[in-house]
Amino acid sequence: MPDVLRRSTAILTALCLAPVTLACSEEAQRDIERAALEKVGDLATERMAGGDSGGDGKNHSRDFINIPIEVRQIADNVWQARGVGNTQMVVTSEGLVIYDTGLSIQAAKQRRLLLEAVPDLPVTHVIVSHSHADHASGAKIWLEPGIELVAHQEFEEEQRYLKELEPFYYGRNRMLFPFMPEEPPDIEILAYGGLVPTMTVDQPDILTIEQGGTVMEVLATPGAEGADNVTLWLPKEKIFFSGDFFGPNFPQFPNVFTMRGEKVRKPIEYIQSLDQVIALEPEMIVPSHQDPIVGKEKIKADLIKMRDAVQYVHDRTIEGMNAGETVYELMEEIKLPPELEMTQIHGRVSWAVKSIWEYYATWFHWDTTTELYHVPRSALFPEIAELAGLESLTAAGEAHITAGRNIEAIHLLEIATTAAPDDVRAQTALRQAHLNLRDAAIATTNNTYEIDWLSLRIRQIDAILAGEDG
Numbered sequence: 295m296p297d298v299l300r301r302s303t304a305i306l307t308a309l310c311l312a313p314v315t316l317a318c319s320e321e322a323q324r325d326i327e328r329a330a331l332e333k334v335g336d337l338a339t340e341r342m343a344g345g346d347s348g349g350d351g352k353n354h355s356r357d358f359i360n361i362p363i364e365v366r367q368i369a370d371n372v373w374q375a376r377g378v379g380n381t382q383m384v385v386t387s388e389g390l391v392i393y394d395t396g397l398s399i400q401a402a403k404q405r406r407l408l409l410e411a412v413p414d415l416p417v418t419h420v421i422v423s424h425s426h427a428d429h430a431s432g433a434k435i436w437l438e439p440g441i442e443l444v445a446h447q448e449f450e451e452e453q454r455y456l457k458e459l460e461p462f463y464y465g466r467n468r469m470l471f472p473f474m475p476e477e478p479p480d481i482e483i484l485a486y487g488g489l490v491p492t493m494t495v496d497q498p499d500i501l502t503i504e505q506g507g508t509v510m511e512v513l514a515t516p517g518a519e520g521a522d523n524v525t526l527w528l529p530k531e532k533i534f535f536s537g538d539f540f541g542p543n544f545p546q547f548p549n550v551f552t553m554r555g556e557k558v559r560k561p562i563e564y565i566q567s568l569d570q571v572i573a574l575e576p577e578m579i580v581p582s583h584q585d586p587i588v589g590k591e592k593i594k595a596d597l598i599k600m601r602d603a604v605q606y607v608h609d610r611t612i613e614g615m616n617a618g619e620t621v622y623e624l625m626e627e628i629k630l631p632p633e634l635e636m637t638q639i640h641g642r643v644s645w646a647v648k649s650i651w652e653y654y655a656t657w658f659h660w661d662t663t664t665e666l667y668h669v670p671r672s673a674l675f676p677e678i679a680e681l682a683g684l685e686s687l688t689a690a691g692e693a694h695i696t697a698g699r700n701i702e703a704i705h706l707l708e709i710a711t712t713a714a715p716d717d718v719r720a721q722t723a724l725r726q727a728h729l730n731l732r733d734a735a736i737a738t739t740n741n742t743y744e745i746d747w748l749s750l751r752i753r754q755i756d757a758i759l760a761g762e763d764g
């Protein structure tokens with residue numbers, strides 16, 4: 295895609311910066327630019343939809359790319375443009391309020407379709423639910439002088455670190471999601487970052503926007519996908535716009551922290567935010583991924599279940615820590631009780647346990663002195679393999695696999711393959727252990743991140759084995 299984007303930079307330059315510009319009003323210029331961006335976005339989306347699924351054909355994140363960009367009316371005064379990230383539009387007699395702006399490459403089309411669906415009214419506010427690219431990076435396509443950009447007080451700080459670490463995070467995301475373009479967009483309007491909110495809200499305050507008789511409350515609801523979550527509440531219509539507050543499914547066990555690696559998220563803050571939403575008694579939830587959810591009683595029950603599940607895992611983790619149990623014991627022991635069972639397709643209870651443990655105790659686990667120093671255990675793997683013998687290590691790994699102990703197998707086989715990356719037998723056994731774990735994940739939680747990670751490792755081993763064969 296970088297090629298596509300580079301070509302489009304040339305198109306944009308030709309269209310907007312050529313002498314024609316002199317005859318162009320600023321607005322006409324923006325329209326030309328948006329039309330070109332829509333073409334670029336269509337190409338980029340198409341490219342990703344046809345991109346590498348990661349070998350197992352089960353990369354759930356990739357499924358989002360195949361969601362058609364189309365507009366639907368979901369309430370009398372609410373429209374939604376679907377896409378990887380949905381964009382919502384509240385229509386008032388005095389103007390349009392936008393909640394979330396989707397991916398930058400899809401925003402031009404989402405914007406055009408939404409504006410075509412309603413009478414000619416000005417956009418007055420663009421609210422971004424949080425700083426993640428699939429929600430905020432389309433905002434620059436919408437913004438024009440006079441339009442307020444509404445975000446959480448912490449938005450700029452969250453955007454800052456995500457931008458500063460973009461190569462780190464983008465590289466990780468691309469390993470998990472190989473359909474992503476090799477590099478992030480290099481056209482400024484499509485690139486991540488650079489948003490400066492003109493209105494902010496911080497808990498416990500509520501930012502009320504009253505326009506054309508419609509009351510909209512912007513709530514600071516941090517904790518879910520970061521410290522800068524805002525949600526939108528329409529008290530009269532009883533519609534709750536959740537952004538990514540619940541994650542991509544509702545209800546589900548949430549990602550208390552993501553394994554992609556980001557700044558710490560605060561579990562108690564999330565529980566407090568869930569309490570705030572429960573008290574609203576929404577009749578409809580409009581998330582920025584997937585479809586709206588309707589039904590007051592069911593929504594209430596599910597919200598309470600999500601809150602109780604996070605609280606339960608949090609409290610059991612603290613009890614275990616105080617009782618002197620190790621983080622690994624707790625990861626194995628703590629399970630949701632039957633009445634709180636819910637899908638772990640996005641968040642995984644054992645990872646929540648580990649992340650809550652680390653939230654309170656941070657980086658030094660008190661397991662071994664070597665954790666305090668810079669030499670990791672893996673530095674000794676070649677020596678251990680030499681002492682144990684590569685064949686014995688591999689055979690022991692294989693025996694663990696046969697007995698269904700795939701994690702133990704990986705421990706041993708990683709020693710063997712670190713010492714001897716070219717050893718086909720050890721790599722093949724290591725691959726098998728990962729395949730077994732992936733099959734188990736698919737058959738149980740179906741957790742997307744676990745499956746994507748295991749697929750990544752299988753791809754890496756396949757590349758090594760292919761090199762060996764070639």
Ligand SMILES: [Zn+2]
Binds near residue numbers: 426428429583
């Ligand atoms: Zn999202």
